Amino acid sequence: MSSNILSKVLFKRAFRATTIASGFLVFTSTLSATAQASNQHYQIEEFSDDYSAIIIPTEDEDGESNSIIKVINAKTGQTMISQPASLDIEYELDNSKERQLSDKISANIANRYYGEHSVLIYDDFNFDNQKDLALRDGRNGCYGGPSYQVYLKKDNTFIHSDGFTDLAQGYCGFFGIDKDSETLNTMTKSGAAWHQFSEYKVINDEPVVVRIIEEEWNNRSLLSITESKKIKGKMKVENYEMLPPYVEQAENPFPYIYMLTVDNDKKMVLDSQYKDGSEQLYYAFADEEGRIELLYEGQFDYDKTKKTLSFTNRPVLYKINNQGITVKLPNNTVQLKPQPKSVLGSLDNVVQFKNVRVK
Structure with a gap:
């Protein structure tokens, strides 16, 4: 990503690596003499028995940073890391007061994706x-x-680590850490309609992507998914559609025309899309995870007296009403009953669409 490249350029320009006699790795910044002489600093709250950290405000001549974060060995007083940073100290101090940390800056907070994030994160x-x-x-x-x-x-x-730093640049919030599966994950987005979720395994101390899911809203108000998964060393790509997550709450408007959930937790929805110059009805049947198994966009028939919607996806006839879904196969008929209180919306609302014949 372009933001990753920019961050690396600024990082390399801002400081250089040197090894000191004790064997610790220290990063020294190109500070002005005035800033180096300053004794003003802010303590980061305790995060380890072995290390402490402080923030020193500076006046960087090139304007790329305004602070130095120093990590110090608690036993020897040796500086382990000295890193330039661009920080809003007043904002950090206000957060510290809310957390009753006095004048100490908070540590180890990473509320993904858009919440509070600390200056320092200490984890495996x-x-x-x-x-x-x-x-x-x-x-x-x-x-x-x-x-x-x-x-x-x-x-x-x-x-x-350049590899791990890449996961902390250009994404929404700090990368997620799943201790159980030993995977890392990131998220980025463009506007409200497109998101990308990536999963990584750590191989030889480098994060290696093993799964990428890109989701984008389409004109049916469904999620178009492109999933890339590493199988035997190669990324295999699969495309499919998903129902967007919906939790029935008073403040959440019902997003469909009609919806029901059958006994095996699979869902059926009726909704509309703009197609061929008019609003038209479509039927979607999804598995328990919301993945679309059947999508039908053709001609429908609605019996107002029986309040039953039907369509034929050759050679199968489907009938939908408040008693569930009847699936008539050439040699068999299957009745899918709805779960109690799972029927939402009204079938009478389907009569407005151009591809629905009303009887």
């Missing part, structure tokens, strides 16, 4: 039972969200 990112560090560098995430530089714990030091 690569599943080696050693806690790693992520330090905020600015707001290079999606829509100006937080971004981080990531350091993996190795023996007695922290090593900067």
Whole structure:
């Protein structure tokens, strides 16, 4: 992503890596002499028995940062990491007061995707039972969200990781960490209609993408899904549609014309789309996870007296009413009964559509 490339350029310009005699890796910034002489700093709240961290306000000559985050060995006083950052200190202090931290800056908060994120995150990112560090560098995430530089714990030091840093740049919030499956995940978006969710496994201390799901709203108000999954070393691509999540609540308007859930938790919805110059009805039947198994957009018949909608998807005849769905096969008839109180909407509303014949 372009934001990832930009963050790397700024990162490399802002500081260079040097190794000091003790074997710790330290990042030294190109600070002005005035800033280096300043003793003003803010303490980050306790996050480890082994390390502490402070934020030092600076006046960076190139204007790319306004602070330095330092991570310090609690026993030796040795600076482990010194990283330039662009931070809103007043905002961080206001958050600290709300959390009753006095003048300390909060740590280890990552409320995905758009919630509060701390300046420092201390957790095991690569599943080696050693806690790693992520330090905020600015707001290079999606829509100006937080971004981080990531350091993996190795023996007695922290090593900067380009691969893990990529997952903390340009996405919405910090990457998710699933301890049970030992996977990481990210999300990014463009407007309200398109989202991308990615899942990674850690191989040789590098995050490797194993699954990508792109979802986009289509003209049927369904989600068009492109799923790429790594199988035997190659990404296999599959396209399908999903029902969007719906939770029945008073403040949530009912999104369909008609809906019911059958005994095996599969769902049927009737809704409309603009097609061939008019609003037309469509039928969608989805599995328990919302994945569309059958989509029909052709001609319908509605019996107002029996309040029954029917259509033929050759050679199968479907009939829908408040008693459920009748599926008439050439040699068999199957009755799919609705779960109690699962029928929502009214079939009488289908009469308005051009592809519905009314009897």
